[in-house]
Amino acid sequence: VRANEFELIEEIFAPLAAGKDGTFDLTNDAALLPALQGERLIASVDTLIEGVHFLAGTAPEAVAAKALRVNLSDIAAMGGRPLAYLLALSLPRGQGRDWSAKFARGLSAEQARFGIYLLGGDTTATPGPLTISITLFATLQGEASLTRSGAGAGDLVYLSGSLGDAALGLTVARGGLSALSEAARHALQSRYECPEPRLALGQALLQGGLATAAMDVSDGLAQDLGHIARHSGLGARIERACLPLSAAAKAALAGDLRLWPQLLSGGDDYELLFTVQPSRAPEIEALSRDLGLPLSRIGCMEAGSGVQVFGPDGQPMALDRAGWSHF
Amino acid sequence: VRANEFELIEEIFAPLAAGKDGTFDLTNDAALLPALQGERLIASVDTLIEGVHFLAGTAPEAVAAKALRVNLSDIAAMGGRPLAYLLALSLPRGQGRDWSAKFARGLSAEQARFGIYLLGGDTTATPGPLTISITLFATLQGEASLTRSGAGAGDLVYLSGSLGDAALGLTVARGGLSALSEAARHALQSRYECPEPRLALGQALLQGGLATAAMDVSDGLAQDLGHIARHSGLGARIERACLPLSAAAKAALAGDLRLWPQLLSGGDDYELLFTVQPSRAPEIEALSRDLGLPLSRIGCMEAGSGVQVFGPDGQPMALDRAGWSHF
Numbered sequence: 001v002r003a004n005e006f007e008l009i010e011e012i013f014a015p016l017a018a019g020k021d022g023t024f025d026l027t028n029d030a031a032l033l034p035a036l037q038g039e040r041l042i043a044s045v046d047t048l049i050e051g052v053h054f055l056a057g058t059a060p061e062a063v064a065a066k067a068l069r070v071n072l073s074d075i076a077a078m079g080g081r082p083l084a085y086l087l088a089l090s091l092p093r094g095q096g097r098d099w100s101a102k103f104a105r106g107l108s109a110e111q112a113r114f115g116i117y118l119l120g121g122d123t124t125a126t127p128g129p130l131t132i133s134i135t136l137f138a139t140l141q142g143e144a145s146l147t148r149s150g151a152g153a154g155d156l157v158y159l160s161g162s163l164g165d166a167a168l169g170l171t172v173a174r175g176g177l178s179a180l181s182e183a184a185r186h187a188l189q190s191r192y193e194c195p196e197p198r199l200a201l202g203q204a205l206l207q208g209g210l211a212t213a214a215m216d217v218s219d220g221l222a223q224d225l226g227h228i229a230r231h232s233g234l235g236a237r238i239e240r241a242c243l244p245l246s247a248a249a250k251a252a253l254a255g256d257l258r259l260w261p262q263l264l265s266g267g268d269d270y271e272l273l274f275t276v277q278p279s280r281a282p283e284i285e286a287l288s289r290d291l292g293l294p295l296s297r298i299g300c301m302e303a304g305s306g307v308q309v310f311g312p313d314g315q316p317m318a319l320d321r322a323g324w325s326h327f
Numbered sequence: 328v329r330a331n332e333f334e335l336i337e338e339i340f341a342p343l344a345a346g347k348d349g350t351f352d353l354t355n356d357a358a359l360l361p362a363l364q365g366e367r368l369i370a371s372v373d374t375l376i377e378g379v380h381f382l383a384g385t386a387p388e389a390v391a392a393k394a395l396r397v398n399l400s401d402i403a404a405m406g407g408r409p410l411a412y413l414l415a416l417s418l419p420r421g422q423g424r425d426w427s428a429k430f431a432r433g434l435s436a437e438q439a440r441f442g443i444y445l446l447g448g449d450t451t452a453t454p455g456p457l458t459i460s461i462t463l464f465a466t467l468q469g470e471a472s473l474t475r476s477g478a479g480a481g482d483l484v485y486l487s488g489s490l491g492d493a494a495l496g497l498t499v500a501r502g503g504l505s506a507l508s509e510a511a512r513h514a515l516q517s518r519y520e521c522p523e524p525r526l527a528l529g530q531a532l533l534q535g536g537l538a539t540a541a542m543d544v545s546d547g548l549a550q551d552l553g554h555i556a557r558h559s560g561l562g563a564r565i566e567r568a569c570l571p572l573s574a575a576a577k578a579a580l581a582g583d584l585r586l587w588p589q590l591l592s593g594g595d596d597y598e599l600l601f602t603v604q605p606s607r608a609p610e611i612e613a614l615s616r617d618l619g620l621p622l623s624r625i626g627c628m629e630a631g632s633g634v635q636v637f638g639p640d641g642q643p644m645a646l647d648r649a650g651w652s653h654f
Contacts, residue, residue, distance in 0.1 A: 024476075027474075027476065027554070028474055028475060029405055029475075029542055029543060030369040030404075031370055032367060032369050033367070033369065041360040042358060043357060043360060043447065045448055045462060046449050047417055047451050047458075049453050052451065075357060077356040078355070080357065086372045088415070088462075121372055122460070124380075126456065126458065127379065127455070127456060129455045131455065133374070133415040147351060147354075147355055149354065215356055
């Protein structure tokens with residue numbers, strides 16, 4: 001069904017903005033952001049393109065979830081509390097009302113889960129692939145910020161959750177790793193399709209002044225830790241034996257050790273990577289218990305530059321691919 | 328030249344954010360918006376796609392100007408003062424460093440002109456056409472807002488500048504209207520390629536409490552006035568003889584009267600369309616003189632619904648195309 005832009009907005013997207021001040025029911029040229037009392041406002045934008053950031057044919061509800069969660073992960077890395085978002089949707093011709101209705105259903109479920117609402121947006125047709133840019137707004141409490149540049153030599157490097165599941169999940173989604181159990185394949189693919197933004201962790205790191213630097217892992221552990229190292233004027237070392245692996249990832253590795261580089265350089269995990277002064281390590285352990293989320297010490301920052309991964313034999317591994325680069 | 332995403336950001340885009348608090352030199356996951364004292368923050372997002380919103384092969388500097396100005400026009404329609412923007416850039420593979428450097432040069436010139444800066448963004452590669460989504464932030468003074476829903480029956484309808492130049496300019500850019508003079512063709516094409524956001528007008532309308540409703544004309548006069556009419560629960564009538572035409576548009580019409588529907592329904596003028604109580608008409612005349620910008624009374628709001636255009640003979644014209652629709 002070919003839909004008129006204004007019908008799409010009024011019938012399908014306006015309900016996502018209903019009852020919220022400043023949205024003008026999506027009938028206005030611009031949206032009004034809420035006034036804040038003693039909090040700061042942050043904004044993050046991310047673009048997802050069909051065939052690049054998600055597979056062609058992914059269910060619209062799943063696309064909606066991933067588009068929001070990728071942004072929510074950026075907010076988590078800053079310690080923010082999500083507030084609202086702007087949606088810039090470029091729809092291929094013919095992908096009109098039905099797709100949009102399902103996509104909006106997905107957005108609605110995520111809105112309820114994360115306590116956010118649609119503030120405004122722009123909808124247009126494209127001769128190219130489905131393209132979604134979301135600008136997410138969030139609040140920061142206090143005066144401090146989590147950045148990538150504050151790590152010090154000797155700081156410990158931590159990673160939340162488990163590593164590499166999303167990269168393996170993409171392989172599964174493309175029909176690979178067929179020797180794994182159905183449960184393992186499903187677990188990995190879910191991690192690729194529906195990342196879990198580590199919002200509570202980011203907020204706790206910020207409020208507690210626990211992290212000296214933080215970011216989310218979206219371009220691969222090696223490359224992303226490289227950003228923290230470079231912006232902090234340091235090097236970093238990772239102990240491969242300390243990397244947290246899910247049961248499914250362990251099963252995959254047991255079948256093919258050549259998957260290691262993929263784990264280290266694959267993107268899309270959206271776990272938080274952060275550095276901590278050694279004296280604060282007990283607080284990280286306590287936080288891990290409080291959140292019910294593994295926070296694994298995977299290495300440390302040191303003088304120098306670059307990221308090295310050391311194998312169980314104490315020898316540095318060759319990284320044949322530094323990370324996911326978009327060009 | 329194929330460029331790495333991080334090199335592009337660091338070398339080409341980071342200078343657009345340099346020296347500004349909250350941008351973190353584009354090294355962070357999210358940007359921090361400036362704290363406001365007694366002002367409100369508004370945000371508008373617009374997407375431009377090569378081949379849809381600008382012609383393939385348009386100079387990168389001109390694409391930059393149009394991408395920002397389309398957004399600035401939305402801000403103008405709200406009476407806002409532009410502040411900063413987020414850039415989501417999806418580049419076709421191969422359109423890397425050289426294109427981006429010129430595009431950034433264009434952004435830089437617009438930043439200087441409008442007093443804005445790059446707050447953050449996302450850069451990715453696309454298998455589709457060049458796609459640019461910009462989220463523009465602006466401030467509103469006072470407590471009032473310009474919206475589309477406040478027009479009253481009997482209010483006068485005004486339009487800034489001149490009508491239809493952009494639609495004719497697109498025809499020129501595609502090689503049409505070849506009988507016009509070189510100067511006229513150039514004037515029309517410039518209006519299509521580089522709209523002038525009516526920021527000072529919007530701010531004056533808001534501060535003076537002069538407009539009961541306002542929006543910018545991006546989808547064609549007839550359709551856009553239809554939005555004000557519908558959201559205000561009214562109808563609108565336009566007197567064709569009152570429509571402001573540039574010398575170039577008059578010359579084009581003199582050659583072909585069948586261009587009228589194109590003028591009424593063509594998009595991309597980015598003039599402000601607004602309604603005013605009749606008692607305030609003298610203030611609009613004074614404002615027009617102050618700004619050095621024609622503000623033409625083109626019709627009025629009335630009970631009923633829909634938009635009718637009356638010709639010099641007093642008969643309603645048939646609008647064969649209600650306006651530019653993206654689907």
